[in-house]
Amino acid sequence: MIRKIGVLGISLLCFAAITSCEKDFSEVGTNVVTNDKFETGEILLDVEITPIDLQNVQADNINANISDYWLGVYNNPNAKKIEASIVSQLGYISGLKTQENVVDGDTIFSLDKVILKLPYQATAKTSGGVTSYKLDSILGDPNTAVDIQVLQNETFLNTLDPLDPTKKNSFFSDAEYLGNTVLNENSTPYSFKPKASDTIFKFNRIDRSISLANTTTYEDTLRVYNAQGANIPFLAIPLDLTTMKSIFWDEFENTSFSSKDDFDEYFKGIKIIATGNDGAMVPFNLATTPTPSVDFYYTKSIVEAGNVKDTIQSKYTFPLSGIRNSLYKMSPIAMQPPANKFVIQGTAGNSAEIKILDNAKVQELKANNWLINDASLTFYVDQTINTEANIIPQQLFLYQNKDNGTGSVSPTQLTDSYIESSFFGGFLQKNDNESPEKYTFRITNYVTNLLNGEADFTTEPLILKVYNPTDNPIVNNILNTKVKTYNWNPRSVTLLNGNEASNGTKRAVLKISYSKEK
Known part of the structure; x- marks a missing residue:
């Protein structure tokens, strides 16, 4: 009622x-x-x-304003072990370019790095003029690594029930999503240890100011800023350049990206899957600023007469938006309570x-x-x-x-x-x-x-x-x-x-x- x-x-x-x-x-x-x-x-x-x-709980954001999406592993021997993962669509961007008439006097776009960025929920502390952070919620042991695998989701996420389009759809925490294409850099699981000190991410990018054929690299630093301009902690998972170039970059100017509907049909989202026997889990808010996203960092090289006259670093940002769901893989309680006690636990x-x-x-x-x-x-x-x-x-x-x-x-x-x-x-x-x-x-x-x-x-x-x-x-x-x-x-x-x-x-x-x- x-x-x-x-x-x-x-x-x-x-x-x-x-x-x-x-x-x-x-x-x-x-x-x-x-x-x-x-x-x-x-x-x-x-x-x-x-x-x-x-057995499960409703886990989508279609019928509720979900604030926390947990990621990681929490193994409490007196409760069910949780392996918490995230499934999300990516937001659509129009007018993407990867080239502008690749001839002398024009601009050449070169993809340098692709990174999944998830800002932590953290509280700032200032002492002696130095600001540090503490993660707002963390369960388990942050010193034990959890494997994070980023996969391409191949299950279409729809707001309407496919069996009855007059009703809203729903996705539960034990739903299965197709897709085995690994998007991690070098197809290697990311070793996840949540740390409030992770306020920068360093990576190498090619110095294209010398020439387009140059392979010399230099170190670049990424930061995430909140609405007040403060540099905050975040999780950065590098994705495979070759795979993301093939799936995304090379398709920017094709029909796959011509509209939001075409994009949602072509790329159905990502799965951020956590596995392990122990470790820690933390919540991410996917609906606030700064926005979690998949970012494509690239260099625009201004070329004249075969020489590079100038370079500009830029990025394309695809936010984790649209339909989002949580996955909870639950394992039985290791230490079952005696007959005179009982356990109450959230999630599933x-x-x-x-x-x-x-x-x-x-x-x-x-x-x-x-x-x-x-x-x-x-x-x-x-x-x-x-x-x-x-x-x-x-x-x-x-x-x-x-x-x-x-x-x-x-x-x-x-x-x-x-x-x-x-x-x-x-x-x-x-x-x-x-x-x-x-x-x-x-x-x-x-x-x-x-x-x-x-x-x-x-x-x-x-x-x-x-x-x-x-x-x-x-x-x-x-x-x-x-x-x-x-x-x-x-x-x-x-x-x-x-x-x-x-x-x-x-x-x-x-x-x-x-x-x-x-």
Whole structure:
């Protein structure tokens, strides 16, 4: 269900709910204070947790504004190993030239280098007048190399569903893409170790100022600048000059590049594939400035009477734009959690089904005629495994799989996520030692309406997952109660389940606080 709701509408909705509750509490509160006819209490209810092994997630940018495309390998023994790769179309450029009447008195174009450039997301630090950078997010061991292979994609990427062109297409994280043509320089995998110190890239190019036949080289330096003019860190992967000349350079002035449609049909994109047993992975934002791109560096030689009079260095830039997808190759968890624990992991990792109340328990609670003051679900972190707060999910998310009457379920927002969004929770809470401790969700509205017998509130299982920005139910004042299947957060956490014998007071429970008449 999608409907438009403004900030005022949300405020009025919340105000109405608060006013109703205040009326109830005003009546109850007066009796409690002056007549002493009401008392409060709380109960802890066991929950049943069933881990869910995810097979894939939606990974394209067709139906969502994806911010992070992870690249690399992250091997956490307590979660699935991830080999994260990227597939992307290239932007179209018109009016390309590789020659201008190659005779005396004209300009000759010479291709010098082709480089795939991916700017890192990094934070600048200045000390003593010297600026350094720290990569914003990095998981795993950056000192262990990951192999990166750049391949030509030969699967056509289309925004429309080929089986039903009236609908948008979708690509999942385990999709297969054709194409085995290696574009790496010398067909050799690039050894990837993400470093914030990579703010320059040096390469050799022929000194064409002497003559066109000269083979002497000189060292050139490339830098990437942000909008403020600062030189920032970036990943530079050199591509094979001969291959890229054949595929791209020699085709610039042919029909393959005569229009965007012709170009997209001719060159369907690139695959940036990461492989390895261990290493590190980092996110790249493919939609910001400076733009990730494939750059063709070339020299224009001004020739007169067979002599080179002048040379000009320039480049053609093909941004990684259009349809982009993430690939997540997931391997089973090396160290499976014991029966009293479970793993929650983003991307195509693990979620969990949470059964909190069945129909019999609902009827039992309804018979009590309680006024529900608060209902919360708490999940404690296994602190023997998760000792560092910064590498586990900073937020989890809770929703419900509702029977849609067609033999399947519809992932649906809990009303608390938008009616009581500031109290809904799910954020990582730390203890006094700054160690990760727990995640708590407030689901008072859901439980209250369930016990009141409201038709839209059912006992179907809740689903616990790693929070993703697309899980936000309200974007630009639009309420969408449908939960999307996107997730590009690769972090994981091991939680304690509802086993009281093993986990004691830190077991997962539903706590209900109530008021009742004496």
